[in-house]
Amino acid sequence: MITVPLYRAAHGRTGDKGDLSNISVIAWSPEFWDLLVEQVTEAAVAALFASRHPSSVRRYLLPQLQAMNFVLDSVLDGGVNSSLNLDTHGKNLSYLLLELPIRVPPNLEALLVGTNDEALDSR
Amino acid sequence: METGPLPQSTVVSGDVLHVGGAAGFSGDRTDATGPVVDALINSPGPSVLIFETLAERTLALAQLARRQDPSAGYEPLLDDLVGPVLARCLAHGVRIVSNFGAANPVGAARRILAMAAEQGLRQPKVAVVLGDDLLADHGPQWRALLPDRHVVSANAYLGAESIADALREGADIVVCGRVADPSLVLGPALAHFGWSMSDWDRLAGATMAGHLLECGAQVCGGYYADPGFKDVPNLANIGFPIAEIHADGSCIVGKPPGTGGIINAHCVKEQLLYEIHDPQAYLTPDVVADIGAATVTELGPDRVRLAGVRGHARPDELKVNICYENGWLAEGEISYAGARAEARARLAADILRERLAGLGTLRVDLIGVISVFADDGGSAFGQMASGHARDVRLRVALSHQDRASAERLTREVTALYTCGPAGGGGVRVSLRPRLGLDSSTVPRDRVSMRHVFIEK
Numbered sequence: 001m002i003t004v005p006l007y008r009a010a011h012g013r014t015g016d017k018g019d020l021s022n023i024s025v026i027a028w029s030p031e032f033w034d035l036l037v038e039q040v041t042e043a044a045v046a047a048l049f050a051s052r053h054p055s056s057v058r059r060y061l062l063p064q065l066q067a068m069n070f071v072l073d074s075v076l077d078g079g080v081n082s083s084l085n086l087d088t089h090g091k092n093l094s095y096l097l098l099e100l101p102i103r104v105p106p107n108l109e110a111l112l113v114g115t116n117d118e119a120l121d122s123r
Numbered sequence: 124m125e126t127g128p129l130p131q132s133t134v135v136s137g138d139v140l141h142v143g144g145a146a147g148f149s150g151d152r153t154d155a156t157g158p159v160v161d162a163l164i165n166s167p168g169p170s171v172l173i174f175e176t177l178a179e180r181t182l183a184l185a186q187l188a189r190r191q192d193p194s195a196g197y198e199p200l201l202d203d204l205v206g207p208v209l210a211r212c213l214a215h216g217v218r219i220v221s222n223f224g225a226a227n228p229v230g231a232a233r234r235i236l237a238m239a240a241e242q243g244l245r246q247p248k249v250a251v252v253l254g255d256d257l258l259a260d261h262g263p264q265w266r267a268l269l270p271d272r273h274v275v276s277a278n279a280y281l282g283a284e285s286i287a288d289a290l291r292e293g294a295d296i297v298v299c300g301r302v303a304d305p306s307l308v309l310g311p312a313l314a315h316f317g318w319s320m321s322d323w324d325r326l327a328g329a330t331m332a333g334h335l336l337e338c339g340a341q342v343c344g345g346y347y348a349d350p351g352f353k354d355v356p357n358l359a360n361i362g363f364p365i366a367e368i369h370a371d372g373s374c375i376v377g378k379p380p381g382t383g384g385i386i387n388a389h390c391v392k393e394q395l396l397y398e399i400h401d402p403q404a405y406l407t408p409d410v411v412a413d414i415g416a417a418t419v420t421e422l423g424p425d426r427v428r429l430a431g432v433r434g435h436a437r438p439d440e441l442k443v444n445i446c447y448e449n450g451w452l453a454e455g456e457i458s459y460a461g462a463r464a465e466a467r468a469r470l471a472a473d474i475l476r477e478r479l480a481g482l483g484t485l486r487v488d489l490i491g492v493i494s495v496f497a498d499d500g501g502s503a504f505g506q507m508a509s510g511h512a513r514d515v516r517l518r519v520a521l522s523h524q525d526r527a528s529a530e531r532l533t534r535e536v537t538a539l540y541t542c543g544p545a546g547g548g549g550v551r552v553s554l555r556p557r558l559g560l561d562s563s564t565v566p567r568d569r570v571s572m573r574h575v576f577i578e579k
Contacts, residue, residue: 011353011389013346015398018562024396026389051503060402065419067392071400077499081180081449081560084486084520087495096496114352 001105007098008112010036014094019079020071021090023097027066029111036068037061039102045070048100052093070097140315140368141170142308142332146204147339149176153203155340155363158379160208162365164215171311172212174204174221175304175337182301183446183558185225186276196227197234206238213244213295220286220307224251224298226276232298232577246578247296250289254572255281255301257443257565265445273448275558279565280442282408284320285574286310294576301444303407305333312368320409327412327434328372334405334412335376335394335429339363342376342394344384357383373430375422386425395419395429404435408442411435440564449559451529455536455552456490456518459544465492465512467544474543475519478535482521482528490516516549522557530554
């Protein structure tokens with residue numbers, strides 16, 4: 001097993017509505033689907049977003065698309081009309097989720113995309 | 124529904140409606156429309172051009188603009204969006220459907236008629252869809268519900284029916300205010316295919332085609348590129364999307380030949396889930412769309428098929444957005460570079476915290492160290508140990524109901540020039556009014572959706 005950031009096995013996009021953020025996680029290869037379901041859980045995402053204080057984290061699975069959708073409630077400090085954040089929409093938040101460390105077995109290593117972010121490794 | 128790739132000959136034959144998505148928000152590129160119109164003219168069968176230019180707040184801003192000038196309140200870039208393509212659209216029967224009417228659809232329609240006259244074109248048949256503006260139709264009732272607030276706008280999200288009716292009656296151009304974004308595509312599909320308003324699966328299919336188109340280039344590799352992970356060619360000239368909508372409600376998304384960008388299964392999946400909550404219950408005024416069994420299939424370069432969308436009966440009530448005046452947002456920034464830059468920026472932040480104590484939450488960002496991932500309350504900031512960043516831009520923000528109180532932030536940031544740490548430079552400050560937004564629902568029978576044709 002090697003540990004890599006989620007962005008090497010999946011990609012995603014953030015959307016917002018009010019104080020709620022939705023973040024998709026889409027497998028780069030169908031072979032990653034099972035380990036994403038097992039490791040990219042509501043609890044893991046809630047822990048990663050602890051400093052954004054989500055009131056709930058829900059995960060919806062779309063196996064035929066090898067995609068999941070996370071809905072994080074109350075993470076935008078009131079949303080685009082009341083947040084003091086530069087990024088009032090939270091558009092960057094997919095890149096926070098995609099830093100989640102995941103464990104990948106040796107037989108899937110060749111399917112990983114890109115390389116680990118050097119800045120992240122040295123932090 | 125098929126799940127595998129279809130032979131090309133199967134998917135291009137038969138009854139197809141082409142819909143081009145030429146804008147994804149107010150402020151989008153205006154030079155992307157030309158290639159979309161050219162491709163629509165060259166495609167077989169009827170075609171429609173849509174512009175989606177109305178985000179949640181855009182409409183309230185338009186309402187404020189109309190207060191200043193009764194002839195304003197529609198999309199400010201209307202001339203740039205429509206002017207260059209109006210002649211070709213009218214000559215080739217490419218119909219235009221848009222929510223660029225914003226807070227003044229009649230004003231936008233009149234401007235389009237004037238543009239046609241200025242260009243020496245025939246007078247187009249222009250319809251406007253009305254009924255979304257609840258303050259215009261029922262102002263006193265709505266204001267009475269929110270007595271403590273300075274309400275700017277209250278708009279219901281209309282569905283596709285009036286758009287379809289106007290097109291059936293021969294409209295060249297349909298100007299809307301607040302309609303649900305995907306209804307801009309479902310309306311033309313209803314008019315073309317003649318589906319019943321309870322043919323939920325087909326309605327849902329065209330609705331999700333609209334969902335893919337409503338953000339313009341976002342389905343063509345825009346908002347997708349990530350060097351080394353998701354490389355996208357020629358983003359500087361990205362093409363905007365065209366959906367081929369089929370009689371079964373499925374669609375194929377493509378883009379004009381020779382344009383930049385990319386359409387593959389991965390970027391279509393990202394846009395399919397964009398701003399979706401429960402994938403089995405995407406609520407629109409027309410249908411509850413369900414992508415729980417939907418399939419996304421690459422048919423060839425820049426051609427992706429979405430099929431298998433299911434639909435459920437539409438909601439009984441319509442969503443309403445109410446915008447109100449909500450105080451002032453003050454922001455200020457100053458840069459520190461070189462040795463101990465982060466320590467000097469942190470010292471400046473401490474000074475501002477002391478000087479602005481009592482004005483409510485003061486958000487502090489150290490751009491280059493910690494900013495947009497962090498929360499307003501500062502818990503992420505507080506957990507991060509001081510470092511040795513050498514190029515830091517301090518940014519602070521607060522909001523306050525009282526303008527003079529908010530303005531104190533801008534003055535304190537400016538004063539850091541002489542009263543703050545060494546070497547601070549590049550102060551920028553801004554003070555802007557804020558709008559608040561509440562969402563609610565209203566029974567359909569309280570909203571009188573209708574369309575009228577405008578002739579001068």
